[in-house]
Each structure stands twice: as C-alpha cells, then as structure tokens.
Amino acid sequence: FPLFLQVTCNCFTISNGEMQDVAVGLYPSMSLLNHSCDPNCVIVFEGYQLLLHSVREIQIGEELTISYVESLMPTRERQKQLVRQYCFECDCLLCQNQEKDAEKVAGEEHAWKEVRDAVNEVRYPKSKEEWKRVLTRCQNLLSSNIGRLPDTNIYQLKMLDCAMDACINLESWEEALYYGSRTLEPYRLYYPGFHPLRAVQLMRVGKLQNSQGMFPQALETLKEAYNIMKVTHGKDHSLMKVLMQTKEECEAMVNLQ
Numbered sequence: 001f002p003l004f005l006q007v008t009c010n011c012f013t014i015s016n017g018e019m020q021d022v023a024v025g026l027y028p029s030m031s032l033l034n035h036s037c038d039p040n041c042v043i044v045f046e047g048y049q050l051l052l053h054s055v056r057e058i059q060i061g062e063e064l065t066i067s068y069v070e071s072l073m074p075t076r077e078r079q080k081q082l083v084r085q086y087c088f089e090c091d092c093l094l095c096q097n098q099e100k101d102a103e104k105v106a107g108e109e110h111a112w113k114e115v116r117d118a119v120n121e122v123r124y125p126k127s128k129e130e131w132k133r134v135l136t137r138c139q140n141l142l143s144s145n146i147g148r149l150p151d152t153n154i155y156q157l158k159m160l161d162c163a164m165d166a167c168i169n170l171e172s173w174e175e176a177l178y179y180g181s182r183t184l185e186p187y188r189l190y191y192p193g194f195h196p197l198r199a200v201q202l203m204r205v206g207k208l209q210n211s212q213g214m215f216p217q218a219l220e221t222l223k224e225a226y227n228i229m230k231v232t233h234g235k236d237h238s239l240m241k242v243l244m245q246t247k248e249e250c251e252a253m254v255n256l257q
Contacts, residue, residue: 035066035088036067036092037067037069037078037094038071038092038093041053041055042055042232044232044233051237053231055231068082068086071094073104074098074105075098075099078090103153104152104153107156108145111148112149112155112156113155114141115141115149118138118141118159119158119162125169128170131170135163135167135170135172138163139163141159142159142160151183151186152189154190157190161179161183164179164180164183168204173208174212177208177209177212180208184201184202187202194231195228195232196232199229200239202221202224202225203225203246206221206222206246207246209221210222210246210250215250216257218250222247223247225243226240226243226247
C-alpha cells in the first residue's frame with residue numbers, strides 16, 4: 001500500500017501528440033519538481049521520452065515548477081484533487097485569488113451540472129456507432145443550452161471539445177470546425193501565454209480550416225500555434241515538424257490565390 005501511494009504521487013501521465021492520455025510512467029528526477037497552478041515549466045512527451053520546457057523567463061535561483069493537476073478546474077476542485085492525490089494544499093496566487101472561477105461556472109447551474117455529468121460519462125468510443133451516439137448527445141445538450149451556458153463555462157467547453165472529437169472521427173470536417181472554432185476564445189482565456197494544450201487546439205482548428213479551403217484564416221491560426229509550440233514543444237518535436245509542414249503547405253496555397 002505505501003508503494004502504491006508512492007507510485008500514485010510520483011508517476012506522470014504520458015500523453016500523445018494531441019495531449020490525450022495514453023499511459024503512465026515513472027520519471028524519478030522529474031518527480032522532484034514541485035507544483036504550482038501557474039507553473040514556469042510544462043511537460044510534453046515524445047513517445048515515452050519526457051521533455052521539460054520553460055514557458056517564461058526564469059530568474060537565477062527561482063524554483064522550477066510544473067502543474068500536477070489540470071488548471072482548467074475551478075480552485076476548489078484543484079484543491080480537492082491535490083489533497084486527495086498529493087496530500088497538500090496549494091497557496092499560489094491563483095488559488096488565493098480564485099482567479100477566473102466565476103467564468104468557469106458561468107451560466108445556469110442546473111444546465112452546467114447536466115453537461116458536466118454527461119461529459120464525465122463519456123468513455124473513449126471504439127467504433128463509428130459509438131462516436132455517433134456521443135455526437136448526438138453532445139448536439140442535443142449544446143442546442144438545448146443555447147442562451148443558458150456561455151462557451152467559457154468549462155463544462156460547455158469540454159462538451160464542445162467532445163463534439164469536435166466525434167466529428168473528426170466521423171470525418172464531418174465542417175461541423176468539427178464549427179465546434180473547434182468556438183473553443184478558441186475560451187482556450188485563450190484559460191491558457192494564456194505558452195501552454196501546450198492551446199498550441200495543439202490551434203493546430204487542430206488550423207488543419208480543419210485548411211481542409212475547408214480557408215487558407216488565409218488557416219495560416220493565421222497555424223502561425224499562432226507555431227509561436228506557442230516552439231516554446232512548449234521545441235522545434236525538434238515530431239508534432240512541431242507536422243505543424244511546420246502544414247503551415248508551409250498553407251502558405252503555398254495562399255500565395256497561389
């Protein structure tokens with residue numbers, strides 16, 4: 001049991017190129033990094049290789065920090081998870097100020113609680129039929145909550161992400177772009193500065209814009225993704241190389257127009 005607790009506290013969730021969880025691993029030296037809800041470093045993976053990147057200027061003697069939890073969660077939920085899994089409470093400025101908590105749960109409470117429960121029930125579908133059922137559920141909730149929930153509500157945002165994923169897996173590119181485009185401003189609000197999740201989301205939306213022939217818009221979106229990803233992933237990361245290739249192809253199409 002003590003060994004299980006040590007693994008739970010010190011393991012890292014390994015994610016793929018699109019920041020989706022695929023496994024867990026132990027990286028002893030990286031386990032020494034302390035937590036902040038507003039960290040100066042981020043972790044990304046290249047296969048099973050863990051990469052640590054600073055996301056802002058670090059002063060001499062300043063401690064390197066990462067976030068142990070998803071910063072999108074409201075302060076109370078972050079604190080609960082930190083106490084439950086890591087046995088400490090965070091007293092960073094974000095937690096003290098409860099910054100952006102009001103925006104995160106804006107809208108009608110019964111509506112976002114229904115959406116939250118629906119999102120929590122979704123398990124990664126393994127077939128087209130399962131994806132269709134997920135998309136139908138998302139479509140019904142999103143349409144019924146028009147005027148009741150803003151896209152900045154974090155559960156509405158997760159529902160938009162879920163609908164986008166379903167559309168991509170069902171090859172409904174135009175609808176995927178519609179949902180993806182709605183996520184960009186909330187992502188900008190909750191992941192300011194350099195954050196790998198925002199870089200990946202911009203890349204996904206840029207690729208969808210590109211596939212729809214929206215080359216000038218796609219180029220601007222892909223440039224924004226590039227400016228973030230070169231910091232969060234580094235220029236040698238495989239995902240960065242895919243982004244650069246897509247951006248170059250888009251630039252070529254813009255020049256042809």
